[in-house]
Amino acid sequence: MNASGRRLAVPTDMPTAVVLGLGQNGMATCRALGRIGIPVIGIDTDLEQPSALTRYGQKVYCKDFLSGGPGLVDALEDIGRQLPLKGVLFPSGDLNLDVVSEHRDRLGQYFHISLPARDVVRMFLNKKMFYQFAMDRGFPLPQTVFPTGLAHMREAAARLAYPCLIKPFQPNDTWRKTFDTRLFVADSAAALIALYELLSGVHQDLIVQEYMPGADSELWWGVSYLDASGKPLAVWTGRKLRQYPRRFGTATLAESRWDPDLAREATGILQAMGHRGYGVVEFKRDRRDGRLKITEVTGGRTWFPHSLVTRSGINLPLVWYRDALGQPADVPAAYEDGIKWIHEERDIKTVSLYFLPERELNLWSWLMSYRGKRVYAYGAWDDPKPLLSAMRRVAKAGWRRVKRRLSAAQPERARHAGKKPKHMEELLLAADPTVGRSLRRVDFD
Numbered sequence: 001m002n003a004s005g006r007r008l009a010v011p012t013d014m015p016t017a018v019v020l021g022l023g024q025n026g027m028a029t030c031r032a033l034g035r036i037g038i039p040v041i042g043i044d045t046d047l048e049q050p051s052a053l054t055r056y057g058q059k060v061y062c063k064d065f066l067s068g069g070p071g072l073v074d075a076l077e078d079i080g081r082q083l084p085l086k087g088v089l090f091p092s093g094d095l096n097l098d099v100v101s102e103h104r105d106r107l108g109q110y111f112h113i114s115l116p117a118r119d120v121v122r123m124f125l126n127k128k129m130f131y132q133f134a135m136d137r138g139f140p141l142p143q144t145v146f147p148t149g150l151a152h153m154r155e156a157a158a159r160l161a162y163p164c165l166i167k168p169f170q171p172n173d174t175w176r177k178t179f180d181t182r183l184f185v186a187d188s189a190a191a192l193i194a195l196y197e198l199l200s201g202v203h204q205d206l207i208v209q210e211y212m213p214g215a216d217s218e219l220w221w222g223v224s225y226l227d228a229s230g231k232p233l234a235v236w237t238g239r240k241l242r243q244y245p246r247r248f249g250t251a252t253l254a255e256s257r258w259d260p261d262l263a264r265e266a267t268g269i270l271q272a273m274g275h276r277g278y279g280v281v282e283f284k285r286d287r288r289d290g291r292l293k294i295t296e297v298t299g300g301r302t303w304f305p306h307s308l309v310t311r312s313g314i315n316l317p318l319v320w321y322r323d324a325l326g327q328p329a330d331v332p333a334a335y336e337d338g339i340k341w342i343h344e345e346r347d348i349k350t351v352s353l354y355f356l357p358e359r360e361l362n363l364w365s366w367l368m369s370y371r372g373k374r375v376y377a378y379g380a381w382d383d384p385k386p387l388l389s390a391m392r393r394v395a396k397a398g399w400r401r402v403k404r405r406l407s408a409a410q411p412e413r414a415r416h417a418g419k420k421p422k423h424m425e426e427l428l429l430a431a432d433p434t435v436g437r438s439l440r441r442v443d444f445d
Helices: 024-034 070-082 094-102 118-125 127-137 150-157 173-178 189-199 260-273 307-312 316-324 344-355 363-368 385-408 424-431 433-438
Strands: 017-020 040-044 058-061 087-091 164-168 181-186 206-210 219-226 232-244 250-256 277-285 292-299 340-342 374-376 440-443
Touching: 017 024, 024 040, 024 307, 024 316, 040 070, 070 087, 070 094, 087 094, 087 316, 094 118, 118 127, 118 292, 127 206, 127 260, 150 189, 164 189, 181 189, 189 206, 219 260, 219 316, 232 260, 232 307, 232 316, 232 344, 250 307, 250 344, 260 277, 260 292, 277 316, 307 316, 307 340, 307 374, 344 385
Parallel strands: 017 040, 017 087, 040 058, 340 374
Antiparallel strands: 164 181, 164 206, 181 440, 219 232, 219 277, 232 250, 250 340, 277 292
């Protein structure tokens, strides 16, 4: 019996793909494999989220999935014992990647696991380790500081260019409970020092980076799949066009766009790390010097808009599946440029909150930005339930906002008098007016 209490129906003639996470990118993996007849099992805590309603694959509930508790490994072993052939594991998030990597010996008797060595996975999961590695190797990064205390922060603040980002390497529970933002931006040395003094009381392991000016459309990806010897079996490049939250978020509109120099750079970085399997390097073109500099690396798990790669002509989950089984990858020599990927729910949000109010788009230019061949995060003719559910969620959220605005119009403002600050940024504003002038925030999704 599986974690949901029912027995799985699995074929005996083909290995099953087990997808960890049924969010948008997990659903994209289920579709990429299920559409070509590969049996799929998806595991998650929330089986009612829109993307979990995909018709491709069986679903398994696991209460420990989001926490990474021991129940996740137990659930995977339970699934593995029911499989007549060893399955192939597809992590889709950092937490489940960490669980699989750290328990690979235990899980390896039931699944083919296509991951690099544990220390490489840890480098992907620990920004400080990767940034230090990149600086030691001379890879292009925005200027980065790991403050070790207030004196060090004061010294570094005097030589940095502004604005600067300050954020934790990995937000802990206290950070998430204290803030509704993943990072802060300081426009001056005084603001940065004030932010550090207050934030270091919530999270000790902070990173400070210069912010690279440039539009969201200057964010590029190099995506590679490396075999056991480090040879690239598939390489793809593309770029963001819009993201949510703006400037610091995840893609809402993206496109395939081949850039051979970027492809070589991204693949070389992954090879230098000792990576094997699925990897992504994100860059931003710094407007000040025109150079592409690393903003993020992801490896060992699927990546948010990877259905764009599949729609372009390279089915990366299939490459992963075949490589894990020791089969030829059979990757096409080229893919189609100019394919657009649209996250229906999030792009509505970013356009309505940022682009329309700031008059960078009007209704016509917004619609025209979708011209050309497209693939959608949720929408698919052969799999309609995820989109229908997502649109219901958008409608409900819109109605809640309308009700809040109507409520705020009522003469009830007096009830807020004397209320304690809800979030730490209010304390920051109260503590130092310099911070108040420069502070900007980015909401958690």
